[in-house]
Amino acid sequence: MTAPETMMRRIADPAARPDPYPLYEELRRTPVARQDDGVYTVSTYWEIRSLLNDPRVSSQTRPPLVPTPSGARSMLRLDPAEHDRVRRIVTRPFGPPHTPRRVFEMRRGMADTVRGLLDAFADKDQADIVDDFAYPFPISVICRLFGVPVEDEPRFHLWTESLLGAADFGAEHKPDPHLLDPDAAKIEMGGYLAELFDKHRKDPGDDMFSALAVDDGPDGRLTPPEQVATGFLLLIAGHETTVNLITNGVLTLLRHPQELKRLKDDPDLAVPMIEELLRYEPPVQYLPNRRTMDAVEVAGTVIPKDTDVNLMLAAGNRDPRRFPDADRFVPDRGDVEHLGFGNGVHYCFGAPLARLETRIALTEFARRVKGPELVADPPPYRVNPVLRGPRHLPVAYRGVRS
Amino acid sequence: MRLVVDLNRCQGYAQCAFLGPDVFRLHGEESLLYDPVVGAEKRDQVLAAAAACPVGAILVDGPGVREVDAVVG
Numbered sequence: 001m002t003a004p005e006t007m008m009r010r011i012a013d014p015a016a017r018p019d020p021y022p023l024y025e026e027l028r029r030t031p032v033a034r035q036d037d038g039v040y041t042v043s044t045y046w047e048i049r050s051l052l053n054d055p056r057v058s059s060q061t062r063p064p065l066v067p068t069p070s071g072a073r074s075m076l077r078l079d080p081a082e083h084d085r086v087r088r089i090v091t092r093p094f095g096p097p098h099t100p101r102r103v104f105e106m107r108r109g110m111a112d113t114v115r116g117l118l119d120a121f122a123d124k125d126q127a128d129i130v131d132d133f134a135y136p137f138p139i140s141v142i143c144r145l146f147g148v149p150v151e152d153e154p155r156f157h158l159w160t161e162s163l164l165g166a167a168d169f170g171a172e173h174k175p176d177p178h179l180l181d182p183d184a185a186k187i188e189m190g191g192y193l194a195e196l197f198d199k200h201r202k203d204p205g206d207d208m209f210s211a212l213a214v215d216d217g218p219d220g221r222l223t224p225p226e227q228v229a230t231g232f233l234l235l236i237a238g239h240e241t242t243v244n245l246i247t248n249g250v251l252t253l254l255r256h257p258q259e260l261k262r263l264k265d266d267p268d269l270a271v272p273m274i275e276e277l278l279r280y281e282p283p284v285q286y287l288p289n290r291r292t293m294d295a296v297e298v299a300g301t302v303i304p305k306d307t308d309v310n311l312m313l314a315a316g317n318r319d320p321r322r323f324p325d326a327d328r329f330v331p332d333r334g335d336v337e338h339l340g341f342g343n344g345v346h347y348c349f350g351a352p353l354a355r356l357e358t359r360i361a362l363t364e365f366a367r368r369v370k371g372p373e374l375v376a377d378p379p380p381y382r383v384n385p386v387l388r389g390p391r392h393l394p395v396a397y398r399g400v401r402s
Numbered sequence: 403m404r405l406v407v408d409l410n411r412c413q414g415y416a417q418c419a420f421l422g423p424d425v426f427r428l429h430g431e432e433s434l435l436y437d438p439v440v441g442a443e444k445r446d447q448v449l450a451a452a453a454a455c456p457v458g459a460i461l462v463d464g465p466g467v468r469e470v471d472a473v474v475g
């Protein structure tokens with residue numbers, strides 16, 4: 001058996017991407033483990049949850065894996081109280097208390113988009129769930145919500161892929177020749193976002209980026225570099241996570257045909273099922289951005305001050321001390337307080353949007369697509385071990401209901 | 403259907419106010435207002451809010467509620 005010291009490297013190895021869960025199980029044998037490079041991993045449910053809510057654990061002091069295209073930090077890399085100020089300002093045009101109905105009222109537009117994408121399935125007998133469904137859907141949603149022209153999508157897709165592709169997770173892999181140099185991507189994307197916010201400042205619409213550019217609430221307005229950092233974070237998050245949640249959902253349903261049938265017969269099942277999906281196959285596998293500001297004792301181990309800590313959400317989600325039958329997909333398990341969206345002050349900003357999108361996508365997929373089957377299992381995966389998901393998910397079927 | 407929010411558990415994640423805006427409202431940043439008895443037309447909102455609560459603070463009882471959610475006696 002390999003010692004836990006090499007675990008992060010084994011998890012980062014692309015060969016582990018289709019099924020990292022045996023590695024997480026191994027990791028949980030030492031709930032708080034020091035790796036050979038000095039990083040600590042925390043892999044059991046209660047320990048992760050407690051550190052997510054521990055003010056001695058900072059999101060601000062560890063160098064970022066992905067370079068950001070402005071002088072400012074996004075809220076992902078800020079601690080309270082600065083974090084809270086930025087999050088309140090960004091929440092103001094997005095959700096309650098100031099804009100309580102915005103996300104809820106997007107349901108009809110979401111349903112229209114999903115209908116159009118599935119209508120296009122009717123012309124063929126095989127589709128790529130990533131390229132033809134799970135990717136274009138959230139993109140169209142966030143473009144509308146943020147006020148990003150949808151025709152610019154190929155550009156920011158290339159930039160975000162190039163920046164994420166440059167992140168070093170400790171495993172060897174060939175750089176994708178289609179990607180840009182990360183510094184070039186950073187400069188181009190920063191320039192693009194600065195220009196976009198400028199445009200919205202001069203001619204604001206009813207979208208979120210316009211609100212961030214011109215509205216003054218009780219906390220004032222973000223500075224232009226903060227606007228760019230926020231735009232960058234929201235575009236990446238809206239890009240790289242919901243696609244994986246929806247794709248993981250289709251993949252999991254096709255691996256559990258009886259659950260797919262249940263969902264088809266009972267669309268209400270989607271609501272608890274999505275929570276179980278966030279536990280069973282979370283789109284963000286771990287958080288590689290925390291560092292202690294003081295010595296922190298957890299599960300009998302003292303993590304020293306100024307130590308990098310990886311919080312292994314996907315491992316905690318399968319912790320058998322927290323969830324009975326943790327490796328089984330049980331769509332209606334009653335107790336499913338997963339860590340898929342994190343916990344504490346950095347709880348996923350887009351969670352309500354992701355939940356609605358995934359509910360609509362999976363219920364409509366189950367209802368409309370006849371006899372769907374996986375063409376390859378496992379499918380090919382993307383390289384990134386943190387934002388983990390299939391690169392493609394080819395599915396064969398026998399027609400589409402109207 | 404009837405619902406109870408355990409306000410000792412509530413941490414202000416506001417998922418309920420996003421997903422069930424006709425039932426749950428935030429007053430200011432942290433204080434939550436909700437209707438303890440709602441009609442069938444808001445059932446979807448209540449169930450979505452209860453499932454999404456990160457601290458399991460929303461308890462629901464009513465016809466057609468899955469057994470696991472029916473905690474209120």
